[in-house]
Amino acid sequence: MAFISFENIKEKHQTFDQTCNYALYALKYVWKRKQGKTYILTKELSALLNGLFPLVNMIIPGLIINELVQGRAISKIIFYIIILLTVPAVQNIINYFLDKKLNKLSLHLSLAFNEEFYHYVLGMDYEKIENPEIQVKKERADDALSGIITVVDQINAVTTAVVSLLAISSVILTLNPFVILLVVLVIFSNSVMAKRANLKKHDLGKKLSDFDWYQGGVSYMLNHISFAKEIRIFDIKSLLISLFTKSKEESNVFELEYRKCNWRLGLFRTATNLIQQGILYAYLVYKVLFKDLPIGNMTIYLSSVGQFSNSLGSVFDSYIRLADRGLKTQELIDFLSVTAAQEIKGTKIPVFRDDSVIEFSHVSFRYPGSEHYAIRDMDLKICAGEKLCIVGSNGSGKSTFIKLLLRLYHPTEGKILLDGVDINEYDQKAYQQLFAPVFQDFVSYYMNLGMNIALTHDYDEKKLDEICEKNGLDSMLSHLPKKYETPLEKWFDSEGIDPSGGEEQRIAIARACYHGGDIFVLDEPTAAIDPITEYDIYMRFNKIITGKCTVLITHRLSAVQLADKVAVFENGCVAEYGTHKELYDKKGIYTEMFDKQAKFYRDEKI
Ligand code: ADP
Ligand code: MG
DSSP states (O other): OOOOOOOOOOOOOOOOOHHHHHHHHHHHHHHHHHTTTHHHHHHHHHHHHHHHTTHHHHHHHHHHHHHTTTTTHHHHHHHHHHHHHHHHHHHHHHHHHHHHHHHHHHHHHHHHHHHHHHHHTTTTTTHHHHHHHHHHHHHHHHHHHTHHHHHHHHHHHHHHHHHHHHHHHHTTTOOEEEEHHHHHHHHHHHHHHHHHHHHHHHHHHHHHHHHHHHHHHHHHHHHHOHHHHHHTTTOOHHHHHHHHHHHHHHHHHHHHHHHHEEEHHHHHHHHHHHHHHHHHHHHHHHHHHHHOEEEEEHHHHHHHHHHHHHHHHHHHHHHHHHHHHHHHHHHHHHHTTHHHHHOOOBOOOOOTTTTTTEEEEEEEEEEESSSSSSEEEEEEEEEEEEEEEEEETTTHHHHHHHHHHHHOOOEEEEEETTTEEEEEBBBHHHHHHEEEETTTOOOOSSBHHHHHHHHHSSHHHHHHHHHHTTTHHHHHHHOTTTTGGGSSSSTTTTTTTOOHHHHHHHHHHHHHHHHHEEEEEOOOSOOOOOOOEEEEHHHHHEEEETTSSSEOOSSHHHHHTOSSSSEEEEETTTEEEHHHHHHHHTTSSSHHHHHHHHHHHHHOOO
């Protein structure tokens, strides 16, 4: 019987109690939502009715046959036929209205779940959501969430089946109680197999979703227009397709295993059902031939057993699906408890005054799962009204410094203080509102230009005009007939535009200006922008931030001369700190960097 065994099952035993708890969790989850109660109660009503309706089809045809063979009363036969026809019609009409209502409710609930889920995910600490492990967890929780309504559906399927079972048992018991035992035995063995199969499928599903995650990334490269140019020029079509094929070939092994589980189960079920039918027919034929069982009763028993078997099977199936959903629900519960456990919640409201100081005090930081310190024992002050420039080679910790400053990550050791108070003691949102950031990897949103800058539907056009002019976006705007309503992605909308790197950076700075804040933060993009544009952007930015506290990461050392203070980062530490002049006179790293760059520009000019 090797073909029906599911070997190598990692026992992840899901007890009856656990399954009930998960089902209850899902039920509560739906019940608590607006219209969730209506959904559950309507479902239960539908379950009750649908549990009773099949009795008619089970019993009436047998009664008609008996009447035809024995009584031959035409009025009785007509009466039976009328019942036989009207009950299904009534059932269909009731189901039509109930289904209509239930479908509407279930779409409404799914949308509410999605909305709530996005709120949760986007409210999560950046530090957590950036972690690839949590990204995968998120995917699986999202999947579990979309199935939470099916948990209610399964519970209802159980109700329908139990109602049916109770009604049918009373019929079958008049034949022989052992018949019920036979059916229970068959269904039970089928269910044990199905449960084993499901555990294996769940393990395989987990492996497959890791592959899905990777394949999604490769598909993105294959499909997204932003890769299309390089793919052609570098002729890497075969490389990318082979990445996809290779991963698919690996995942197909598991996919095949997954499908095998289903057909093995099907085979086992067919075999047990055939055995059951064989025994039942032999017994009924014997009863008709030798024990005077009326022919009509034989059909009643046959369909009763069939129906009993279906209903019992449905109870077990629904239970197994519930158990399977239970494993998924656990993943949802796990994910939903990720933030609640660790989020640092301060309550103080920060005020950035003219004499405020933000201080990094012995701050060290390692990225989660990394051995290497990106920031080491750093002491650095940012004073109100001061312009701090940070320079340093790639990987020296500049962007990490910004992420810590903006409280996207928390120091592994040490503290960041605003006016002597640990920034964690401030309300996170209020603290982050102090900043007007332009990240190194700024993004364009799939929205129109106005919304891309203002990040709101109802933007103030006057304010936008002013900011766009300051940032040199006015000439681009003059070419756009739909002005601020121009979509910012060609990929998304054929009327959209694809801004150049320089324009994208201007938009990102304009966004920071519109948002406003006490401290401007600009992490220069590594993407190449031509020097003239870069110079223009920089000069404009410099005007915008006049008098404002600013942290500027730049690789253009000519810009540094305008800063009040310069910090040179090396290996996550502040190697040199002072004014441009002080550092230049020091003849250290800064002087070397500065001279090299100056020489490069002089040479370039020549
Ligand atoms: P810079 O901005 O100065 O070029 P970063 O602050 O981006 O440097 O990076 C500092 C160090 O931290 C580098 O060694 C980099 O590889 C590492 N690092 C950056 N981001 C992550 C991350 N999300 N996970 C793990 N390590 C990271
Ligand atoms: Mg960086």
